[in-house]
Amino acid sequence: MTQAIGDLFVGFTDGKHELDELTPAEFEQAFLVPEYISEPQLTSGKKFIVVGLRGTGKTSILRWHSIKIQSEGHVPIFILFKNMSEEKRATTSKIVGIKEIIPDSGSYKILQDFKHVWVSALIARIFEEACDQKEWVADISPCKKFLDIIHGEPQNKGKFFDILPKLSPTFTIPIKFPDPSLPETGLSVSFDKKDPNGQISIDDLAELAVSTIKSVNFHSKVYLYIDELEVFFKDSSTYNRDISLVRDLILSASELNRIFRKNNIPVYIIVAARTEVINNLGVIGEEISKLIDDYGFEINWARDQRSATHPLIRMMDRKLSLKRSDKTEFLATNTLIPNNINGKIWYHYLLDNTMFIPRNIVHRLNIARDSAPSRPRFDEDLFNNTEKKYSERLLRDLQLSLGAIYSDLQVRAIVNLFNGWRYDFRISDLITRSREISKYSPAIKSVMSEPNSLIRNLFYFGAIGNVYNNKETGKPMYIWAFREEAQPIFEERFLIHESIRPALNLIS
Numbered sequence: 001m002t003q004a005i006g007d008l009f010v011g012f013t014d015g016k017h018e019l020d021e022l023t024p025a026e027f028e029q030a031f032l033v034p035e036y037i038s039e040p041q042l043t044s045g046k047k048f049i050v051v052g053l054r055g056t057g058k059t060s061i062l063r064w065h066s067i068k069i070q071s072e073g074h075v076p077i078f079i080l081f082k083n084m085s086e087e088k089r090a091t092t093s094k095i096v097g098i099k100e101i102i103p104d105s106g107s108y109k110i111l112q113d114f115k116h117v118w119v120s121a122l123i124a125r126i127f128e129e130a131c132d133q134k135e136w137v138a139d140i141s142p143c144k145k146f147l148d149i150i151h152g153e154p155q156n157k158g159k160f161f162d163i164l165p166k167l168s169p170t171f172t173i174p175i176k177f178p179d180p181s182l183p184e185t186g187l188s189v190s191f192d193k194k195d196p197n198g199q200i201s202i203d204d205l206a207e208l209a210v211s212t213i214k215s216v217n218f219h220s221k222v223y224l225y226i227d228e229l230e231v232f233f234k235d236s237s238t239y240n241r242d243i244s245l246v247r248d249l250i251l252s253a254s255e256l257n258r259i260f261r262k263n264n265i266p267v268y269i270i271v272a273a274r275t276e277v278i279n280n281l282g283v284i285g286e287e288i289s290k291l292i293d294d295y296g297f298e299i300n301w302a303r304d305q306r307s308a309t310h311p312l313i314r315m316m317d318r319k320l321s322l323k324r325s326d327k328t329e330f331l332a333t334n335t336l337i338p339n340n341i342n343g344k345i346w347y348h349y350l351l352d353n354t355m356f357i358p359r360n361i362v363h364r365l366n367i368a369r370d371s372a373p374s375r376p377r378f379d380e381d382l383f384n385n386t387e388k389k390y391s392e393r394l395l396r397d398l399q400l401s402l403g404a405i406y407s408d409l410q411v412r413a414i415v416n417l418f419n420g421w422r423y424d425f426r427i428s429d430l431i432t433r434s435r436e437i438s439k440y441s442p443a444i445k446s447v448m449s450e451p452n453s454l455i456r457n458l459f460y461f462g463a464i465g466n467v468y469n470n471k472e473t474g475k476p477m478y479i480w481a482f483r484e485e486a487q488p489i490f491e492e493r494f495l496i497h498e499s500i501r502p503a504l505n506l507i508s
Contacts, residue, residue, distance in 0.1 A: 006373025055359025
């Protein structure tokens, strides 16, 4: 009996959900790692930063690597930055105070330094897991003593951010002592003999954390994965604070990795960060850019030319084959996908329409499949009839990406700016358009105060690209960020990507 496409595994839009649904063996079978991502370099700590746009597979790479190291008897620990609540971010900001105020694009930016907080918190997270599991540390007493000093109570798994509200705005942390002594660090501590409560500075707490982890004897290698470094624009001060938190988290991971290497401590920190967040670090991001150059992998699936054996097509084939009895390579794509879709060769259509982004391929196939799950194959009409729904999904993802830079009101204004307009334009046309509709959407004025900045951001996210005629051949040339073009050409024409045109009701 022919299997219905509704019974096939297409994939999930979040790598965590795929691992929840699949066994580790199935996850490895379905996932395909880019050739330039080196497992030995990640495992040894030579590379520890994974950067990519939203939906390119950063989480999946971390989860894939965690499966690899766990099968070898090592310990994976995950931290999701987005789980740090607004209350704890605000408290931490009050504690560290202002480091300096610097000029930035005609305005000023307040800089804060969160590195000592992160050093203490990351080591505390490792100690929490050590106290919970016990078997991969020879003696948990140093770990427990450090955690007891911070919390004054027995530790349980999941307390990672609990130390942050304990920090005092007077640059000290209230601590509790089972006895009036600390591990041998040479740190001074203020306490009352009648009351074993004292204060320790943030700097000294970080030094204490590092000194303590040096004294721990690890039986296993420990890999601390930091994922979902997301920043969303609410207001300028909150945005600058969160950007600084992300920057200092990456810098702290780098510094701790250096300390671990130097002292032969078998702990490795691996960080995944979104490209749009890194790009918008601005004047405070120069150190991070250097770290990425030296210690990072940047995910870009468009490095390979379009073909029926493109890595994304191979990964799509693996997923489609996962629930099929015959797993012959490319049998699924050859039998389930029509030869042509919307006037294009099928793999040209899928790669172009999804911007070479794995999550978008999952979106595209899931939406087509769910429109007629009882069919035996993905007929062309399933793609044609669901273009609008798929486009609306991508527009929603674009708005989430823009939310890392603009306020909610500004993001809606950007959508209004293009909605019902046209898909090819020059910047001068866009300026004229903004003047015409700004009375209906006042936030457009703030968005268009720097039109080149808006164009650059939309270009980075793949929403727009350039088209111009080659002077020698006369043929049109196309420039897209997802094809590894670094900058738009501001004086040339722009095109809105075909995948989001239906959602914006665009005309030529």
